[in-house]
Amino acid sequence: MAASTSCGICMLPLLGTTGRPLTCDHEFHFGCLESWSKNNSNDGRCKCPLANCDQIFTCMQVKTAIPGGKPQYFPVGGKYACNNCSDFVNSPALSTNGCDHYFCSKCISELMNNEHICPVDKKTYTDIKVSTCVGAPPVATVSWNPPFLALTPAVNLNWHTNEAQ
Secondary structure, eight states, X not given: OOSOSBOTTTOSBOOSSEEEXXXXXXXXXXXXXXXXXXXXXXXXXXXXXXXXXXXXXXXXXXXXXXXXXXXEEEESXXXXXXXXXXXXXXXXXXXXXXXXXXXXXXXXXXXXXXXXBOTTTOOBXXXXXXXXXXXXXXXXEEEOOSSOOOOOTTOOGGGXXXXXX
């Protein structure tokens, strides 16, 4: 967490719900960061609002002031293109464990029934990482142990996943 006690965008004290880019530890009011990212993003990517930070982020971590509350993750942009077919990647975001390429559920289903090679960089993989949005840390991992799981929005991933630590 950043040592600053004020928002680097509006300069008011950091109280209540805060947000930070996942690529750096700079903390802001979530509303300020959300507005900044909407006005300054390009293809779902945004530079940290601080002038002395060059980090680019695709996902924001949001925390409430409630003690013990788990952080939530929100994408900078609402539409990310699948790295295979250019269709949109919807929540949950799915990527292979050998690289950071994200795919739509249709392409992931096809990949699960073919060779375990990323179509973008040709790296092999053994698992699919499941994240709440592109750029967020994985919340679960789907392994290749039979029976294979066809990923669709209606599927409950819990019976076939290992919870991320």
